[in-house]
Amino acid sequence: MTDTLYTIGQMCDEFEVTPRTLRFYEAKELLSPIREGQKRLFTKRDRARLKLILRGKRFGFSLEEIRQLLNLYHIGDQQVTQLARTHEVAQKHLGAMIAKRDELTLAISDLQDQLKWVEDVLANRQSKAAAE
Amino acid sequence: MTDTLYTIGQMCDEFEVTPRTLRFYEAKELLSPIREGQKRLFTKRDRARLKLILRGKRFGFSLEEIRQLLNLYHIGDQQVTQLARTHEVAQKHLGAMIAKRDELTLAISDLQDQLKWVEDVLANRQSKAAAE
């Protein structure tokens, strides 16, 4: 086990977030850095979780939704009696993400069509201008 | 041209939003329903835009980002001199969306792996229980 620990400043530099953000996530129980006296020290686990948090945010999930998802990635913590519930939540999220990707694919096609349109108009303007 | 018009109530039923939401979007200049006296009447154009707004929201875009994107879909309004700029903005957004989809695909794989793990644990518990 590499037990490298990170200060709040190092974390901020790496992940491009502010200290306020990390403390906020801790208050919301998304992260749980250990303490050395007053200071927070972030572990490998915190870093993995933060990656997932930021990823989740980019997809429009709320912090509360993310908090539930996070448990999936640290099953060691869970009681076996809650695994079934965890599994259910996971599948729901998976479905949502797949749906989201499909819709995103569609949106991309739409936008590409629009782009073609714009390019055609621009091309026509060019050839017209050349003809004069 | 089908010039079907819709009241605010009809729009709300169809798109599952509240009147407040539609008025808010109008205030933010995302929609521009015409008026019959006091009342708003929503056109085909508004409906198309609303679809795009709601889609954008699902992907975590802010209303302000969406407002910029929306112009891409109503090029008729634009001046030709601004088309090039529009084209540039469009490509930027397209790139972002494609990146987002790729990352989402990756996130889906990750989650699927985790699910397998959970399923394995659950299966083991079953076989163990059966053995006793």
Next chain:
DNA sequence: AAGAAAGTTTACGTAAACGTCAAGTGGTTA
């Protein structure tokens, strides 16, 4: 004509996700 239904503006309230001071602690470098 009376009331219910649907729509309107105005205005204040709210939850989420932080930003921004203020005031203090703990090491360390000049």
Next chain:
DNA sequence: TAACCACTTGACGTTTACGTAAACTTTCTT
């Protein structure tokens, strides 16, 4: 030891995206 970091805990401020309540007009229904 003085000053300077990096870090800490409050506590209040801010933006986004609406919710909600009040007071009113217009339209439909009975």
